[in-house]
Amino acid sequence: MSRWAHRDRHGICRICGIEGKLSFEHVPPEAAFNDRPLVMAGMRDLIGRDPDQPRGRTQQRGAGDYTLCERCNSRTGHWYGSAYVEWARQALMIVGAARGCATLYYGYRIHPLRVLKQVICMFFSANGARRQPDLVRFVLDPERRGLHPDIQVFAFLTNGNRARQCGVSGILNFDRGQAVILSEVTFPPFGFVLCLDSPAPDPRLIDITFFAKFGYGEARDVFLRLTVLPVHSHYPGDYRSREDILNCVRRASAGDANPLLTRTDVPAASPEPR
Numbered sequence: 171m172s173r174w175a176h177r178d179r180h181g182i183c184r185i186c187g188i189e190g191k192l193s194f195e196h197v198p199p200e201a202a203f204n205d206r207p208l209v210m211a212g213m214r215d216l217i218g219r220d221p222d223q224p225r226g227r228t229q230q231r232g233a234g235d236y237t238l239c240e241r242c243n244s245r246t247g248h249w250y251g252s253a254y255v256e257w258a259r260q261a262l263m264i265v266g267a268a269r270g271c272a273t274l275y276y277g278y279r280i281h282p283l284r285v286l287k288q289v290i291c292m293f294f295s296a297n298g299a300r301r302q303p304d305l306v307r308f309v310l311d312p313e314r315r316g317l318h319p320d321i322q323v324f325a326f327l328t329n330g331n332r333a334r335q336c337g338v339s340g341i342l343n344f345d346r347g348q349a350v351i352l353s354e355v356t357f358p359p360f361g362f363v364l365c366l367d368s369p370a371p372d373p374r375l376i377d378i379t380f381f382a383k384f385g386y387g388e389a390r391d392v393f394l395r396l397t398v399l400p401v402h403s404h405y406p407g408d409y410r411s412r413e414d415i416l417n418c419v420r421r422a423s424a425g426d427a428n429p430l431l432t433r434t435d436v437p438a439a440s441p442e443p444r
């Protein structure tokens with residue numbers, strides 16, 4: 171182990187905020203199909219590059235980083251990890267059976283509160299030192315229900331080979347006159363978006379904030395119509411297909427302004443009233 175690698179393993183836990191030795195937190199949990207090598211690329215590796223030819227470093231143990239103290243890592247993993255893994259297994263079967271085009275409501279037998287708390291833990295790992303006190307209490311008390319009304323969590327399915335983690339970011343959608351403050355954690359078969367006092371970046375995302383209303387011990391049949399969306403670019407909230415992105419690039423060549431940041435091609439789930 172190098173001197174620098176050792177130094178990197180000390181820092182501030184992204185959940186409890188206590189400084190000390192950090193442990194490796196898999197995001198998502200290792201048993202949720204996150205146990206294989208992958209290429210980790212930062213924004214500097216991606217901006218201005220062809221999304222089909224990313225560069226970065228290979229991480230052998232799966233997606234994650236040294237973000238949590240051993241106590242938070244162990245406790246939250248014990249409380250919530252297996253519930254998330256069980257949901258991921260069910261979702262993977264549905265995506266496979268639907269050949270990547272799930273469009274119906276499917277029932278999932280899950281522990282909704284445990285799943286949501288695991289998802290929030292994943293957002294802590296993705297979000298540096300930006301700790302929200304309400305969310306800290308939410309994940310460090312297994313029985314605690316409910317989220318602050320400004321916080322909403324959305325979900326979708328994805329079946330590609332790409333993952334994406336983005337800390338708190340902002341999107342200005344000029345077409346809809348909306349500003350969206352969001353964070354995203356995507357790793358097949360799921361993608362999750364946490365929005366702060368703003369709407370979902372895409373109407374196809376499904377709100378799962380209601381998972382917070384259940385009890386820690388409650389297992390429920392939850393029926394959700396989770397859309398399968400592509401994740402190709404490195405921008406949070408961007409669910410354009412590879413073909414859509416290439417079309418934007420062609421339009422850029424023809425003179426359109428800033429096409430990579432334009433997502434007017436995203437269709438609405440239902441027509442908006444006028």
Ligand SMILES: [Zn+2]
Nearest residue numbers: 183186239242
């Ligand atoms: Zn901690």
